[in-house]
Every structure is written in C-alpha cells, then in structure tokens.
Amino acid sequence: MILDSILGLIFVSSTFYLWYRVSAKLPELIAIPDQVITERFHEDSARLRLFLLNIKTWYREQHYQEAFWVIYTKVLYKLHIFLLRLDNGVVALLKRVRENGRAVNGNGNGEYWKQLQPESTPPVTKDNRIREVRVKK
Secondary structure, eight states, rough: OHHHHHHHHHHHHHHHHHHHHHHHHHHHHSOOOOHHHHHHHHHHHHHHHHHHHHHHHHSSSSSHHHHOOOOOOOOHHHHHHHHHHHHHHHHHHHHHHHHHHHHHTTTTHHHHHHHOOOOOOOOSSSSSSSOOOOOOO
C-alpha cells in the first residue's frame, strides 16, 4: 500500500514537472516560423536517408556482416543476463518483504502469508462442473 502510494506520488509529480517544462517552452516554439520548421525537417530527413544508406552499403559487404552479427549477439546476451539479474533481484526483494511481514505479524510464524495461500481446491465432480446451456440431442 505504501509502495503504491509512493509510486503514484512519483508519477503525479513527474507528470506535473514534464507539463511545467513543456509549457515553459511553448511560447518559444510557437514563435518559430513554419518555413524554418519545414526546411529543418527536410534537412533532418536527408541526413537520416544518408545515414541509412551508409548502413545498408556497409551491411552488404560480407566481412562486415559477421561483425554485425557478433555485436548483435553480444547485445542480446547482455540483455539476457540483465533480465536474469533483474529477476533474481525481484525474487530477493520478495523474500525480504515476506521476512519483514513475518516479523511484523508476530513471532515469525508467518500468519499473514498463510492467509494469502489458497486453500486446497475441491475435486472436480459432475455436480460442480459447468453445465451446458443447450441440451444435447
């Protein structure tokens, strides 16, 4: 509950700060003429096309393809390791929260977490199955 409140407060404050910064820049952006914006857009798109053309010609050379795939696999491997470490951190955080919950709820017996555990489910029989609406013919 407290964590949700803190995250909500951070979200609201960051949204307000972003709105404040954007609204401070709006008068400057409105003062820029449309023709300047259009010229800048054309320059940037020409630069992007030139950049993509260089990448395409670089990739078509065979000896660079191997370097590209080596870099690509290293990036994916590091991303995989990062996600595994993140998962381990979340599990450690959950363990710590559970231990603190046991200490708070009295003598470390974990009554709070036992309340959260689902009871054993009853066996499925014909009586408690969902019945079909249509009658079979």
